[in-house]
Amino acid sequence: MLTRTRAPAQAPSQVQTGLGSVCLRDVGKTFAARRRGAAPVTALDGLSLDAGPGEIVAVVGPSGCGKTTLLELVCGLTEPDAGSLQAAPATLMAQRDLLLPWRSAVDNAALALRVAGIERAAARTRAAALLRDFGLEGFERARPYEMSGGMRQRVAFARTLLSGRTVLCLDEPFASLDALTRQDMQDWLAGTLATQPRTVVLVTHDVEEAIVLADRVLVLAPRPGRVVATLDVDVERPRRRTDARLVALRERALRELRA
Amino acid sequence: MMAAALVLVLLGSWEAYVRLGGIDEIVLPAPSAIATALHDDRALLWSNFTVTAGEIAFGMLVALVLGLACAVAMHFSDALRRALYPLLVSSQTIPIVLVAPLLVAWWGFDLTPKLAIVALVCFFPIVVPTLDALDRVDPDLRKLMRTFGASRWQTFRIVEAPAALPGVLTGAKLSVAIAAIAATLAELAGSDSGLGNLMLKAIPNFETARAFAAVLVLSAFSMALFGLLALAERRLLPWAHQTRGTAQ
Ligand SMILES: Nc1ncnc2c1ncn2[C@@H]1O[C@H](COP(=O)(O)OP(=O)(O)O)[C@@H](O)[C@H]1O
Numbered sequence: 191m192l193t194r195t196r197a198p199a200q201a202p203s204q205v206q207t208g209l210g211s212v213c214l215r216d217v218g219k220t221f222a223a224r225r226r227g228a229a230p231v232t233a234l235d236g237l238s239l240d241a242g243p244g245e246i247v248a249v250v251g252p253s254g255c256g257k258t259t260l261l262e263l264v265c266g267l268t269e270p271d272a273g274s275l276q277a278a279p280a281t282l283m284a285q286r287d288l289l290l291p292w293r294s295a296v297d298n299a300a301l302a303l304r305v306a307g308i309e310r311a312a313a314r315t316r317a318a319a320l321l322r323d324f325g326l327e328g329f330e331r332a333r334p335y336e337m338s339g340g341m342r343q344r345v346a347f348a349r350t351l352l353s354g355r356t357v358l359c360l361d362e363p364f365a366s367l368d369a370l371t372r373q374d375m376q377d378w379l380a381g382t383l384a385t386q387p388r389t390v391v392l393v394t395h396d397v398e399e400a401i402v403l404a405d406r407v408l409v410l411a412p413r414p415g416r417v418v419a420t421l422d423v424d425v426e427r428p429r430r431r432t433d434a435r436l437v438a439l440r441e442r443a444l445r446e447l448r449a
Numbered sequence: 450m451m452a453a454a455l456v457l458v459l460l461g462s463w464e465a466y467v468r469l470g471g472i473d474e475i476v477l478p479a480p481s482a483i484a485t486a487l488h489d490d491r492a493l494l495w496s497n498f499t500v501t502a503g504e505i506a507f508g509m510l511v512a513l514v515l516g517l518a519c520a521v522a523m524h525f526s527d528a529l530r531r532a533l534y535p536l537l538v539s540s541q542t543i544p545i546v547l548v549a550p551l552l553v554a555w556w557g558f559d560l561t562p563k564l565a566i567v568a569l570v571c572f573f574p575i576v577v578p579t580l581d582a583l584d585r586v587d588p589d590l591r592k593l594m595r596t597f598g599a600s601r602w603q604t605f606r607i608v609e610a611p612a613a614l615p616g617v618l619t620g621a622k623l624s625v626a627i628a629a630i631a632a633t634l635a636e637l638a639g640s641d642s643g644l645g646n647l648m649l650k651a652i653p654n655f656e657t658a659r660a661f662a663a664v665l666v667l668s669a670f671s672m673a674l675f676g677l678l679a680l681a682e683r684r685l686l687p688w689a690h691q692t693r694g695t696a697q
């Protein structure tokens with residue numbers, strides 16, 4: 191059985207009304223072999239995931255267990271070949287910031303607005319306001335190569351927010367940053383999502399990142415990718431990394447991953 | 450500094466060799482004789498230079514317009530790519546030396562056959578790097594644009610075209626280097642003016658210094674064009690030299 195339902199894409203120009211949700215039921219995805227003669231790869235098998243409006247669901251798992259595939263399914267970039275999938279319009283933010291090197295920070299942030307046909311001046315005004323909120327005042331005109339990794343990632347996140355999609359898929363967003371910057375960015379993301387709630391599917395292989403940020407953590411096992419444990423993180427925000435409950439959950443997640 | 454010193458040493462020994470009678474002035478004129486020719490024949494050189502410069506500039510322009518159109522078409526359509534690529538490669542195997550007189554026979558002594566030959570030679574080096582650059586655009590960028598609801602054309606205009614610009618400039622630089630040879634060849638095949646024509650007429654008249662002066666003017670022009678393109682590259686694409694940090 192295979193069904194797929196998508197809410198009609200909402201123009202980013204519209205004011206955000208409500209938050210989308212994501213619901214995957216027994217989703218499977220198999221890739222044809224890349225090389226002739228090799229066996230096809232079952233990236234996901236019988237995977238279910240629910241993210242209610244405004245919920246942050248983290249997915250942790252080793253490399254190659256189908257995390258990126260899962261996000262591409264949610265974003266409609268590929269189709270599942272088993273199960274059912276319902277998702278509000280979603281956009282993807284990758285580990286690499288994917289900023290256009292020839293565009294300034296503000297024009298990169300405004301990318302989705304420009305795609306939606308909003309004229310340049312208005313798009314820039316909105317993007318510049320968000321960049322200021324993100325502590326990037328004075329860097330509006332900077333090119334990506336003039337900014338640090340953390341700053342670029344914030345520009346990429348501004349671009350993601352301005353896309354007007356109600357669901358954000360974050361694919362190891364901080365994996366390329368150094369450990370200290372990564373922690374700062376995690377705290378920053380938690381704060382940003384507290385003021386501008388979105389439905390988030392956060393993929394990471396950093397267990398601590400998942401526990402600190404998410405309402406629920408799914409632990410995936412590889413070949414085929416499937417959920418082996420679901421941890422609810424019932425800890426109020428703002429959270430401290432050293433909180434005993436978070437530390438205990440982290441230990442549990444790591445145990446599940448090693449199992 | 451080293452390059453300038455090397456050139457000076459080379460010119461000095463050349464001059465000495467010719468002056469000491471190592472070789473006939475008609476076969477190899479001394480640098481001083483070439484300099485004299487450059488000065489004395491400047492009006493003649495200039496009027497022929499404008500003709501050849503026009504052939505090179507317009508020929509490259511034609512190659513650029515057709516080459517870009519071709520690269521974009523092949524980028525958008527796999528069928529076109531499969532159909533055109535073999536033709537493109539085979540166009541490079543055409544022996545221009547033999548074809549040039551035929552084109553002159555068809556079109557006469559005017560600009561058209563020269564444009565055709567310069568364009569034919571410059572076309573391939575423009576198409577290939579451009580198409581390569583379009584192919585190498587990060588697939589994740591295309592996916593990102595799709596999640597923003599971008600059309601194929603928007604993705605091309607916003608992401609692919611700017612990303613291909615370094616390829617276009619590389620192609621243009623490659624063709625500058627060969628455009629001068631193509632224009633000279635075309636003039637040798639039949640012309641009444643131009644630097645190639647001037648060389649052709651100067652050599653049987655034992656005005657070798659003048660022919661060398663024509664070569665000098667032509668290569669100076671090519672180097673200036675190349676320099677201009679390199680400058681454009683640095684001005685237009687500062688990111689192409691400094692992206693190492695963004696694109697891991
Ligand atoms: N387009 C594709 N074609 C073939 N195999 C693929 C494709 N995309 C992903 N895979 C395979 O599916 C598996 C899961 O990949 P991925 O979703 O990228 O994992 P993760 O993001 O968790 O590292 C891997 O074994 C990978 O090689």
Ligand SMILES: [Mg+2]
Pocket residue numbers: 257258361
């Ligand atoms: Mg991945």
